[in-house]
Amino acid sequence: MNADSTEQQSITFTELDPGQSFADQVSAASGPCTLLDILVVPHGTQDTAIEQWRLHSQYMKTRPGFISAQMHRTPSDDGRVLVNFAVWESAAALLAAVTDPEFAKIAGDYPDGTVCTRQLIRPETVAGICVA
Numbered sequence: 015m016n017a018d019s020t021e022q023q024s025i026t027f028t029e030l031d032p033g034q035s036f037a038d039q040v041s042a043a044s045g046p047c048t049l050l051d052i053l054v055v056p057h058g059t060q061d062t063a064i065e066q067w068r069l070h071s072q073y074m075k076t077r078p079g080f081i082s083a084q085m086h087r088t089p090s091d092d093g094r095v096l097v098n099f100a101v102w103e104s105a106a107a108l109l110a111a112v113t114d115p116e117f118a119k120i121a122g123d124y125p126d127g128t129v130c131t132r133q134l135i136r137p138e139t140v141a142g143i144c145v146a
Contacts, residue, residue, distance in 0.1 A: 025124040030133035039134040043105035046081070051098040052131045059125035060093045066124050067098065073120055074100065079107020105134060 029036060030050070055063040064085065071083045081101040088095040102108040111117060124130075137146035 024126045025121050025128040025130055028129060028131045030131050036132060036134075040105040040109045043134050043136070045104065046136070047102055047105050047108065048135050048137075049098070049100040049102065049108060050133045050135050051100070053096040053098070053124075054129045054131075055094050055096065055125055056127040057092055057094060059128075060087070060096070062125050063096060063128060066120070067096065069123075070117075070120050071100075073116060074111055077107065077111040077114075079103040080111070108134075 027036070029039075030052070034042075053063060053067075064087075067085055071085075074080050074083065079102050081103060083098060083100040086097040086099075087093045100108075102111075138144075139146040
């Protein structure tokens with residue numbers, strides 16, 4: 015998968031900000047970053063998608079620069095929306111991980127019809143509320 019690839023067998027990658035490709039996001043980022051993935055999976059495939067994410071995360075944990083990942087799920091009964099926050103030491107480390115052929119192999123095993131909307135984000139300091 016290259017940084018601008020949008021489809022990978024059973025999963026389609028889109029950008030949260032359609033005006034900024036994933037490659038542009040990575041090249042603009044400096045320092046630590048967080049990858050926000052919003053996955054929408056077909057009805058009845060939530061458990062399969064979460065298991066696939068677990069396998070994906072095991073791979074990512076072996077990659078240089080990986081810090082952490084956390085999965086969230088909508089509280090509704092069908093729970094079709096899954097949200098992943100993956101923290102990386104740098105955008106370059108993230109890019110190296112997602113462009114590795116092993117990443118593409120694992121990404122191809124998500125349930126058919128899965129859509130992953132992604133965005134690089136970073137903590138922001140807001141006076142009197144939070145620190146980065």
